[in-house]
Amino acid sequence: MTTIRVGVLTVSDTASFDPVSDTSGPSLCRLVEAEPRYKVEITAIVPDDIKVIQKTVTHWCDDLDLHLVLTTGGTGFGVRDCTPEAVLPLLERQTPGISHLIFAKSIQITPFAALSRAISGIRGQTLVLTFPGSPKAVKENFEAVAKMLPHAIDLARGGTGKKVHEKMQGVSRRLRKSPYPLIAMDQALASVMDKIAPLPSTERPVNEALIGSVLDEDVVAVEAVPGYRAAILDGYAVIDTDGPGEYPVTAVSIATASYETPAKLLPGQIARITTGGALPEGATAVVMVEDTLLVKSSEDDTKEEIVEIRAKVRNGEAVREIGSDVKIGQIVLKKGQVISAVGGEIGVLASIGVGKVVVKQRPVVGFLSTGNEVVNHDNGQPLKMGQIRDSNRPTLIAATKAAGFDYLDLGIAPDSPEDLEAAVKNGLDKCEIVVTTGGVSMGEMDLLKPILEQKLGATIHFGRIMMKPGKPTTFATVPHPRGGQQPRLVFGLPGNPVSATVTFHLFVLPALRKLAGYEKYMWPSIQAEITHDIRLDERPEYQRAIVAVTNEGKIQAQSTDRNQMSSRMVTMLGANSLLVLPGRTAERANVASGDKVECLLIGKIV
Numbered sequence: 001m002t003t004i005r006v007g008v009l010t011v012s013d014t015a016s017f018d019p020v021s022d023t024s025g026p027s028l029c030r031l032v033e034a035e036p037r038y039k040v041e042i043t044a045i046v047p048d049d050i051k052v053i054q055k056t057v058t059h060w061c062d063d064l065d066l067h068l069v070l071t072t073g074g075t076g077f078g079v080r081d082c083t084p085e086a087v088l089p090l091l092e093r094q095t096p097g098i099s100h101l102i103f104a105k106s107i108q109i110t111p112f113a114a115l116s117r118a119i120s121g122i123r124g125q126t127l128v129l130t131f132p133g134s135p136k137a138v139k140e141n142f143e144a145v146a147k148m149l150p151h152a153i154d155l156a157r158g159g160t161g162k163k164v165h166e167k168m169q170g171v172s173r174r175l176r177k178s179p180y181p182l183i184a185m186d187q188a189l190a191s192v193m194d195k196i197a198p199l200p201s202t203e204r205p206v207n208e209a210l211i212g213s214v215l216d217e218d219v220v221a222v223e224a225v226p227g228y229r230a231a232i233l234d235g236y237a238v239i240d241t242d243g244p245g246e247y248p249v250t251a252v253s254i255a256t257a258s259y260e261t262p263a264k265l266l267p268g269q270i271a272r273i274t275t276g277g278a279l280p281e282g283a284t285a286v287v288m289v290e291d292t293l294l295v296k297s298s299e300d301d302t303k304e305e306i307v308e309i310r311a312k313v314r315n316g317e318a319v320r321e322i323g324s325d326v327k328i329g330q331i332v333l334k335k336g337q338v339i340s341a342v343g344g345e346i347g348v349l350a351s352i353g354v355g356k357v358v359v360k361q362r363p364v365v366g367f368l369s370t371g372n373e374v375v376n377h378d379n380g381q382p383l384k385m386g387q388i389r390d391s392n393r394p395t396l397i398a399a400t401k402a403a404g405f406d407y408l409d410l411g412i413a414p415d416s417p418e419d420l421e422a423a424v425k426n427g428l429d430k431c432e433i434v435v436t437t438g439g440v441s442m443g444e445m446d447l448l449k450p451i452l453e454q455k456l457g458a459t460i461h462f463g464r465i466m467m468k469p470g471k472p473t474t475f476a477t478v479p480h481p482r483g484g485q486q487p488r489l490v491f492g493l494p495g496n497p498v499s500a501t502v503t504f505h506l507f508v509l510p511a512l513r514k515l516a517g518y519e520k521y522m523w524p525s526i527q528a529e530i531t532h533d534i535r536l537d538e539r540p541e542y543q544r545a546i547v548a549v550t551n552e553g554k555i556q557a558q559s560t561d562r563n564q565m566s567s568r569m570v571t572m573l574g575a576n577s578l579l580v581l582p583g584r585t586a587e588r589a590n591v592a593s594g595d596k597v598e599c600l601l602i603g604k605i606v
């Protein structure tokens with residue numbers, strides 16, 4: 001069942017000065033939230049002022065697209081009472097039946113109900129009811145309609161309730177207008193990210209499987225690096241105050257494991273040593289072999305006996321003291337650090353002998369292609385009329401793997417409600433995110449949205465975005481199949497291959513990163529100089545482009561192809577960025593060659 005998102009607006013001059021005096025607003029909220037299907041998403045208190053009331057109600061209906069707006073106060077005969085006058089012009093359709101029902105119930109309780117001028121109606125897809133301003137009246141009024149409100153809202157929203165479901169039963173009854181408001185990209189992104197919290201943590205061994213994980217603890221060194229005083233050069237361990245001169249070689253220290261410290265060096269003695277060898281006690285520096293001369297070797301020529309030190313060295317020169325790289329107790333890696341594929345983090349962890357670390361769990365994303373016409377790309381069969389090879393799954397799986405996330409291949413679901421429901425359900429059982437491609441626009445075979453809502457108990461947060469490509473991109477949450485954890489996420493991406501790929505990069509990868517605990521989960525963006533003119537589209541557009549650095553060090557961007565149609569996967573060829581182009585306006589219809597354009601860096605600059 002979809003959650004009914006409610007706004008509760010208190011209209012009262014007194015309460016707007018002194019919010020604590022508002023009793024009917026809070027009691028209305030309690031009544032609403034006592035019903036499990038309802039959620040009060042926003043409340044406000046405004047004075048008895050037509051303009052202010054109108055501004056709030058319009059915003060809640062048009063921008064927030066709430067299912068239900070309830071106002072309390074300002075419906076009586078008082079000189080300042082103006083709620084009906086404020087709300088009436090906003091309504092596209094009145095709902096006198098609801099108003100009469102409330103009146104009929106209230107008048108049975110008190111004849112004073114006759115003094116309420118309350119009205120109700122629909123604006124866009126939002127049902128608006130005005131209640132009087134007392135907790136008692138609010139209770140009576142709400143209870144009068146509580147049972148039938150979900151059905152009324154369902155009908156008011158046309159496509160999102162049973163009516164959309166009817167789409168499955170016949171083309172003649174299909175909707176001719178999308179019931180989903182076209183929302184701005186910023187709003188869509190914020191809506192997705194708001195719903196995501198990083199997953200819980202887990203302990204994992206330190207190896208290459210950690211790449212891409214986010215540390216969920218500070219790592220403190222329990223070993224020093226180096227653990228012994230080590231030579232940095234091949235040469236001779238010396239006592240620096242001895243200075244240049246001829247010295248007997250009294251010991252040899254080759255880098256090797258030994259529990260014994262080499263014999264102590266006394267003044268006037270030197271020891272042969274290799275890089276990484278342990279310094280004898282008493283030694284204070286190392287002189288490189290290039291700065292020495294052999295004076296005398298043993299008779300059988302196997303041992304150096306006397307060597308001339310020809311360079312003056314300082315105390316500590318060419319010596320790595322214990323803990324000079326990493327000290328015991330030092331925090332070497334901080335919570336939130338991403339284990340990179342470059343190697344630094346794994347290298348440091350290995351160098352201090354850390355065998356396991358606590359990291360955030362990583363999400364699994366499942367990919368389901370949909371459509372009767374879609375066949376496996378590698379089925380080896382010639383295509384029949386109307387068939388198309390599935391390029392979406394291989395593309396998105398490859399991009400997921402390269403980004404270091406785990407995935408599940410959920411195959412291809414045909415356009416049948418039962419198959420689609422079963423395939424999405426299977427994905428929801430196993431994956432934190434289910435990504436489908438296809439079936440989200442206006443065709444009679446576009447079944448995903450009604451199935452999500454009607455069969456899978458999903459809440460669809462948006463179903464259309466003012467963007468190109470990707471207009472019908474859909475995002476929904478579904479309660480976790482085993483409860484107690486954050487909801488599963490469903491991205492219904494458009495079927496067109498470029499639309500699917502671009503929206504995957506813009507929404508799904510950032511969502512995966514946020515789930516995995518990345519603090520920076522959005523794409524980095526840079527400004528680049530565009531090398532050609534671009535005619536702006538009416539929708540804000542994400543053109544595929546190649547960003548490159550010229551020999552002079554200038555950052556330039558070039559669209560991969562002039563024809564950026566959503567079906568043309570060739571426009572993804574070589575793309576390492578998405579140009580962020582604003583929608584066309586009367587003032588600005590073009591971007592000119594040489595202009596600076598924002599580029600999201602989704603790939604490497606080569």
Ligand SMILES: Nc1nc2c(c(=O)[nH]1)N[C@H]1C(S)=C(S)[C@@H](COP(=O)(O)OP(=O)(O)OC[C@H]3O[C@@H](n4cnc5c(N)ncnc54)[C@H](O)[C@@H]3O)O[C@H]1N2
Binds near residue numbers: 371388438471497
């Ligand atoms: N009346 C309207 N029609 C359309 C609208 C609209 O606003 N009103 N929006 C258009 C836009 S924009 C897009 S994008 C597409 C999105 O369509 P769907 O998400 O419903 O996807 P399908 O109809 O299933 O397929 C669209 C297209 O993509 C091909 N496809 C599907 N899956 C794959 C795959 N896995 N690999 C390769 N190609 C695939 C499919 O054969 C279609 O050609 O809707 C417009 N229509």
Ligand code: MOO
Binds near residue numbers: 467468469494567
């Ligand atoms: O928005 Mo659609 O993704 O243009 O092709």
Ligand SMILES: [Mg+2]
Binds near residue numbers: 440442443495
């Ligand atoms: Mg379609």
